[in-house]
Amino acid sequence: MAEVHSEQLLSEVAALPALPGVYRYFDAQGQLLYVGKARNLKKRVSSYFQKNHDGTRIGHMVSRIVRMETTVVRSEAEALLLENNLIKTLNPRFNILFRDDKSYPYLKITGTRETWRTAGPGAAPAILFPRMAYYRGVVDRRHSYYGPYPSAWAVKESITLLQKVFRLRTCEDTVFANRTRPCLLYQIKRCSGPCVDLIHVEDYARDVTAAERFLRGETQAVLDELQDRMMAHAEKLEFEQAAEIRNQMAALSRVLHQQAMDTASDRDVDILAVKVQGGKACVNLAMVRGGRHLGDRPYFPAHVDDATQIDEGMEAETESDRVADPAERLHIRVLEAFIAQHYLGAALPHTLVTSHPVGKGLIDALIEQSGARVHAVHQPREHRRAWLDMAQKNAEIALARLLAEEGSQQARTRALAEALGLPDDNxxxxxxxxxxxxxxxxxxxxxxxxxxxxxxxxxxxxxxxxxxxxxxxxxxxxxxxxxxxxxxxxxxxxxxxxxxxxxxxxxxxxxxxxxxxxxxxxxxxxxxxxxxxxxxxxxxxxxxxxxxxxxxxxxxxxxxxxxxxxxxxxxxxxxxxxxxxxxxxxxxxxxxxxxxxxxxxxxxxxxxxxxxxxxxxxxxxxxVRTGGSKLEDIPGVGPKKRARLLQRFGGVRGVASASVEDLATVEGISAELADTIYRALH
The missing domain is CATH 3.30.420.340 (UvrC, RNAse H endonuclease domain)
Known part of the structure; x- marks a missing residue:
């Protein structure tokens, strides 16, 4: 193998230090082939060029290496984090690669729990009465966010649940500010009608606080508080108000009974199950937030065969590498790759329930990165076992569906090639x-x-x-x-x-x-x-x-x-x-x-x-019809600000007729930017 590589490359390999770090291999076209980490760079990288890998995937990769880059780090944990950061950003050809899709939706409650206290009597009604909304994007500290949720359906289901129990508003601020009579949601008891002053600010704020406590998993505390309020009204002979709270408690109790997967002992947990079959892999991620099981989402990595065969050809560096069963080792590698790439730079739950054991070094690296204690559980019991069994079953179903779809698509491709006389050799x-x-x-x-x-x-x-x-x-x-x-x-x-x-x-x-x-x-x-x-x-x-x-x-x-x-x-x-x-x-x-x-x-x-x-x-x-390009050309006005302006003023003509003071009332539009917009449109 050595004769196909330049003297310069081999001398660089020989000069590597015996320190932890990350190495990167490139081919003649500059394409990144592989990113790896090592506890000992010199020993790990040298093994690629000293052994005979002919006829294997690793041999195919090594024969294409013409250039190498290395980065020395302080610890193995740092090497692991840097490795997966590079894998995510550079998409190397021979690494297990999960598509970067962490754009999870959240349930958003505008403002904070104390908004009605701190805003003052002159505050806008939309500020005094926070709203619930589906949200996806960058979080804003001025608001409260709950999640993440695995799907948009899970968020909307939670919003419906909170409407039934706590009757918080979901309407846009522009609609809320212009209502003169209650909407249909009030009629069907899904909203308390704050738009037309049918609920006092303090009572609405109490419902917001209860909804937030429920989302954090404090369900029993919410029920106890509702019961105390109901008894207090009954003692004052305020039976109508007591009946309202009784109905609220009944709705909350029905919701809790319907959520068979709920638990009070686990607040925030991620359940990870992996299944590998037919050269493909699936990692199924199920989420528990606030004690409620919110659903799951499957992930399918690329380059599973190439990466695992390359890893097999190298000396074991971690505990998972030393697992005797090759199938078990493959499952662990895929699962560890997902955990490292998925949680890199993302919020971590306190507990990870996994279908296969993961290395202690990986968990230590996550703890070092997040600064929070993370507990990984393998072979769980009781309700955690039920969660994991469900996640494993869903991983098997998702992978079977993928294999069936790919097989069907390949059959269609072959049928078309045969029908049109196209080459079918590749x-x-x-x-x-x-x-x-x-x-x-x-x-x-x-x-x-x-x-x-x-x-x-x-x-x-x-x-x-x-x-x-x-x-x-x-x-x-x-x-x-x-x-x-x-x-x-x-x-x-x-x-x-x-x-x-x-x-x-x-x-x-x-x-x-x-x-x-x-x-x-x-x-x-x-x-x-x-x-x-x-x-x-x-x-x-x-x-x-x-x-x-x-x-x-x-x-x-x-x-x-x-x-x-x-x-x-x-x-x-x-x-x-x-x-x-x-x-x-x-x-x-x-x-x-x-x-x-x-x-x-x-x-x-x-x-x-x-x-x-x-x-x-x-x-x-x-x-063309809305004149959106006029706003697009204004520096500092991005898609979100443009959408807010068009929504507030009903189109570009409305924006053009607005004063600087009116423009500055739109969320995210400063006085300076409002002046810039006004000048650009006039």
Whole structure:
């Protein structure tokens, strides 16, 4: 193995210190291959280059290493945290990688429990009467947040529960400030009607406090307080008020009985179960907050096979590496990778219940990072055992569903390749691009390009194209423009490879200066093509003979293969399942059959292109009609502030007619920013 590496690299390996740290391997193209941690950098890294790894995954990776970077740290815990931070941010090719998705929703209660006391008698009613809301984003210290919740459904279910018991308002402040009579929620006893002064500020504040205590798991204390208040009213012969509190207690008791997974002993717990099968893995995360089981969410890592086989080829460094059973060791590695990446820089519950034992070093690193005591429990008992059993079952179900879906998708890819005579020797790399045009009576025309590769839609490679310089409503001209912009540079690169010095044809006019908006909504320069001069294996066009003829003209002009173009023509009555495929190279139309797996894949890709085009068109149309771009151009006015301004004043015209003082009353708008907005709009 040593002979394939440069002397400089081997000398760097030999000079490494015997200290804890993190190492990173790069290939000749600068791509990051692997990130690892070591208790002893010199010993760990040297073992990659001194042993014979031929014929293994680790050997394949080591043969590609041309450059190495290392970072020395103070402890093994620091090395673990740095390793997973780099894995999350750099996406190395051979590491177990979990998608960074910690954007959990929260239940938000505006203001604080003491707002009504500190705000003063002149405060706005919306401040004196806090509201409950679903929230996702950066937390604000001025408000209270409860969660996180595993799904939006769990938050909304909790809001409904609190409406039944504590009757807190959920309406927006603008609606609340303009009510003249109670809304329907008051009529069905889901709100106490603070908007029209049907409840005193102190009584409402008491309900807010009780709701917050309930969310923190202090359910028995809430019931005791309600009972004391009920008895106090009864002693004063205030039977109507006592009956109201009795009904509130009954509602709370019903809720507690319905929540069979509740417990008073565990407030904040995360339950983690892992299942590995068929080269895929699933970690199911269930959450308990305030003693209430809020549901779960599955996570599916990438690169499981590569990373685990590389780890198997190295000497054991941790206790989990020394587990005798390979299957058990694999489960532990996946679980530890999830814990390290998921909780890096995130709030930790006090207890983790795990399906497999995790290393003490990992828990110590989490404690060092969070500054709070974290307790990991393996082989739990009683209610924790019930929670873990449920999480394990859900992990098995989620993984089985994923394997079934991937198997079905691979079968569809193979069926399409067979139906169209595409090469089937490497279907994992089969690439399909699909185009669609969307507009409303010629307004805000946009084209979409979606990509199918690796048996799934690759939404990070989606592109939107703003279409300009054509007759409004001319779909053929729009298709010509988008295909020229998409494949013009690729055709030029292919000509250069063949040694053809003729310049690639180019579309002139306003289209050359328009922007291509990718699926991530980041604007890129016009005509930017995918990296490398690679054409897709199939180009799907949402349309019949007319659109295919236009695509044929473009491909002839660019010197590209006509057999790549396939149009998806709607069938009789535009019914789903009756679509026919139209070819640009002269082949007869093909009907695959309504139950054909190949047609299902074509329809899936076509529908995704249509969805992506129409959502982009609607957003563009909304920006044009509301004048949103005027606000977008003002420094300091981001999406949230722009939304608040438009909501408060009913549109850009309302914002423009507002005074500086009125603008400054909007949340997040300072006096200086209000003055800037006023000047920009006048």
């Amino acid at each position: 279907l994992d790399e089969l690439r399909i691009e699909c185009f669609d045009i969307s507009h409303t009576a010629g307004e805000s025309t946009q084209a979409s390009c979606v990509v199918f590769e690796g048996h799934k839609m690759q939404n990070s490679q989606y592109r939107r194209y703003n279409i300009d310089g054509i007759t409004p409503g001319d779909d053929y001209a729009a298709m010509r423009q988008v295909l020229l912009r998409r494949y013009g540079k690729i055709a030029q690169a292919l000509r250069a490879e063949r040694g053809d010095e003729l310049p690639a044809p180019r579309e002139t006019g306003a289209a050359d200066d328009a922007a291509d908006a990718p699926g991530t909504e980041v604007v890129e320069p016009a005509g930017e093509a995918p990296k490398g001069p690679r054409m897709p294996d199939l180009v799907l066009i949402d349309g019949g003979k007319g659109q295919v003829s236009m695509a044929r003209e473009v491909f002839v002009r660019l010197g590209l293969d006509l057999s790549l173009i396939v149009g998806v023509e709607k069938g009789e009555g535009r019914k789903v399942g009756l679509e026919e495929l139209v070819f640009a190279d002269g082949r007869e139309k093909v009907y695959l059959g309504h139950d054909s797996a190949a047609l299902m894949l074509v329809a899936q890709i076509r529908d995704e292109a249509h969805r992506f085009a129409i959502t982009g068109m609607r957003a563009q149309r909304a920006r």
